[in-house]
Amino acid sequence: MAQVVGESRIEPTGPAQYAAFLAGAHPEPERIDASTCTLALPLPGDVGIVTSTLSYVLVGPDGVGHIVDPGWDSDDNMARLRGALEEWGIDRVGTVVATHLHPDHLGMVERVRRELGARSVLSRLEWDAVQASVFTRDADRTLEEWGVPAERRAEMRGDYEDPLAGWAGPDELVRDGDVLDLGRPVRVVLTPGHSQGGITLVDETRRRILTGDHVMPHRNPGLGLGYVGDADPVADYYESAERLLEWDGFEVLPGHGYRFGRLGLRVRQHIGHHLRRSRQVAEVHARTPSATIWETAARLHWTAGFVSLRHYYLYSALAQTAMHLAFVRDAERSERWLVDPTY
Secondary structure, three states: OOOOOOOOOOEEOOHHHHHHHHHOOOOOOEEEEOOEEEEEEEOOOOOOOOOEEEEEEEEOOOOOEEEEOOOOOOHHHHHHHHHHHHHOOOOOEEEEEOOOOOHHHHOOHHHHHHHHOOEEEEEHHHHHHHHOOOOOOOHHHHHHHOOOOHHHOHHHHHHHOOOOOOOOOOOEEEOOOOEEEOOOEEEEEEOOOOOOOOEEEEEOOOOEEEEEOOOOOOOOOOOOOOOOOOOOHHHHHHHHHHHHHHHOOOEEEEOOOOOEEOHHHHHHHHHHHHHHHHHHHHHHHHHOOOOOHHHHHHOOOOOOOHHHOOHHHHHHHHHHHHHHHHHHHOHHHHHHHHHOOOO
16 A cells, blocks of 8 residues: 655656746757657647657667657657757667557657658557547537537537547557567556556666656646547556556656656655546535536536636546546445545
């Protein structure tokens, strides 16, 4: 069982990167040490409050680079990546890995594979989700089932488009516990919740952990973004996030924000944040078991207020409410978490 710590702040470990974050700027490419480099690859201006993806290059003793999360696919980002590799003296790329299927992480994998000759790697479960066309839904039916008023449905239909259509697929599929050669042995840890087959990469040699969007320093990860079937992303997240406590003390290299320490503290903060939502949903459901997803979401606390939510943010709030309600109804998985005083 996790233990609560008194100090509530995590510890930034890259001063220049953290300063850029505070200034709202993209950090400059940085060689952390001889074996690890990082650069920020910008996202399109209209995707939301996250403005860039942190990409990492692990460098082996032979000088070959291995890229983790090459970011959003664009000519500018490819030019930035090439420029950084040249600056660091890396003229060969052996592997490109995506921690999960979202286009701000997976988007440029195929281009890196094609143009730089890298072998592409993705989780087997994540590839299954891509093949199942996870972003294609019967939007009108889902929104109707959620109880969304007819006049509010049109603004959310665009969120069902598939940004990965036509992707050729990875060269290698990995599972939990596999070890990749990324210039040194790096362990694959399956961490579902944010997406169904997301992975975290553990570099025990350098005591670093690459968490993608599963653990971030500045915001809580969304859940279930790329799930298919009847899986439970809320329970998946709680269980897989807690599993990462094994590597508390490692430096965290996240997909967004900045590098930081105190992984265990941040994991507990993330779990606590989502559990507050689960417990709110449980209270509403207990009082009004017949409430629709729309009615339930309207009774919850949202930072900007439910009435202020629009477009993607409204859809996301409803989707999160639906996931938490499904979790609450599954007593076998939810009972321990809802009463756990640790979080």
